[in-house]
Amino acid sequence: MDPQPTIDAMRIAAQTLRSGDVRAKLQAVQAAQDSLDATKAVLLAELESSKDFELDGASTLNAWVRTQLRMNAGQATTLVKNVAALRDLPLLAEAALTGQVSSAHVRVFVYGLAHVGLEPMRQFEDVFVEVARDHEPGELFEAVKHLKDKIHPEDLDAAWERGMDKEDFCVDAVPDGWHVSGFLNTVTGAKLKKVLDSVSAPRDKDDVRTGSQRRVQGLDDLLTDVLANGLPSDKGVRPHMSVFVDADTLQAAADHVQAKTEQPYLIPDPMPATVEPATLAGHGAIGPNLLMYFLCVSDFTAFLMKQGGGQRQAQILNAGTSTYQPTLLQRRSVIARQRGVCATPGCNHTHLEIHHVIFWSMGGRTDLDLLVGLCVRCHHLLHRGLLNITGNAVDGFEFTNRHRRPIRRRRNIYRRAA
Known part of the structure; x- marks a missing residue:
């Protein structure tokens, strides 16, 4: 290896540190650092060729570097990978050694060698080195990736198919809100990005909200509109969030x-320990301030309820065999009885369909005691014979799997409250 380019870069840095302005000093120091990084990679190539790292008891070059x-x-891995790029691409090595x-630019060339190939990278090496001299690594990466996409278009479809295989989307309740995680395929992700970009754009020149604040508020506005107008009703009941409070x-x-x-400057007395907190279906307990917010923006339906006991539901809620469709009040009563979640043990879905425990076609009655709320998935499982429900809301529903083995219920949640 010719050490002169590195020596020159270090000499220029030393001279600039004595007499240059701050900008020139930083530029010279960075050039010297880049040159030293390239020199380390070239020397490591020589060490790899000679296997002299074994003299120090290291089994691999990577282990010796560590x-x-x-x-x-x-x-260590990054530095060792840079060795191949500087060895195989002489124009890159010259530019790197002279700072x-x-x-970081060299790492992009490493990516190109791995995903584009040696011959195409050599063919366009002069172009890429010129881009690296004048632009930051991200722009160089886009140029190399563009070449990859042109040479290997089949990789684009393969990536799309891999994305389809691992797509997932979860919204999980945590103590202070909801945690959103997952992975979307190319098409679905593009749709979401388009919608978020649209609803989170600044309203005007005086909109000082951060990007994250605009995205969250835009998503909230969109969801509010969808819940109010955009989703079809489920047999008379529009999808909605449910809050339950004594x-x-x-x-x-x-x-x-x-x-x-x-009295904002005084600490108010705590909520009485004898009262149960309000709950948001699918999430859990919520505080008094959030409860008051929901009351301000929501419809309110009162239910007179009594835990346990053997009393039957009022006849006004029982339609017998005169009609198949449960009334709106019956539906809301079932949802309230289940606290807004699917009745199947272990299921926390909150969009419910109303099911006749005794099928209507088999003489079942549209009585509140014989109606149960199931999410779409569990409802489908039941009609496929993979889930079975017996009993009633007075004595409790019994859930079994396709082998008629009991599914453990959550304590008290399916007991009827009259």
Whole structure:
């Protein structure tokens, strides 16, 4: 290896540090650093060829770099991978040794060798080196990836198919909100990106919200509109969120929030320990302030309820065999009885369809005690014979699988409240 380019870069840096302005000093130091990184890679190539790393007890070049140069595994791997690029691409090696391109640029060439191929990278090496001299690594990567897409278009379809195989989307409740995670395929992700870009655009020149604030607010506005107008009703019941709260809790929450509003500098008395917190279906307990917010923006339906007991539902809610479709009040009663979640043990889905436990075609009655709320998936499982339900809301529903083995129920949740 000719050490002169590296020596020159270091000499220029030393001279600039004595007399140049701050910008020139930083540029010279960076050029020297880039040159030194390239020199390390070239020297490592020589060490790899000679196998002299074995003299220090290292079984591989990567292991020698970790122990002798005190680098972590990631740094060592990156440096060793750069060796091949500088060895196979002489124009790149010259630019790197003279400090014209950085080790980050070299890593892009490593990507090109692995995914584009040696011959195409050599064919366009001069073009890519010129791009690296004048642009940051991200722009160089886009240029190399464009060549990859042209030479290997089949990889684009393969990537799309891989994305289809691993697509997933989860919205999980956590104590302070919801955690969204997953992976979307190319088409679905593009649709979501388009929608988010549209609803999160700044409203005007005075919109000072951050990008994250605009995206969240835009998504909230979109979901509010969809729930209000965009989804078809399910046999008379439009999809909605459900909040459940006892009368005592509602009164205590109102008193708590009012006291806090009237005396904001005083710590209000805590909520009474005897009242149960309000719950948001599918999420869990919510605080008094959020409860008051929901009351401001939601419709309110009151139910007179009684835990346990053997009393039957009022006849006004029982339609017998005169009609197949449950009434709106019956539907809301079933949803309230189940606290807004699917009745199947272990299922937390909140969009429910109303099912006759005794099939209508087999003489079943449209009585509240014989109606149960199931999510779409569990409803399909039942009609495929993979889930079975017996009993009633007074004595409790019994859930079994296709082998008629009981499915463990969640405590008290399916007991009827009259």
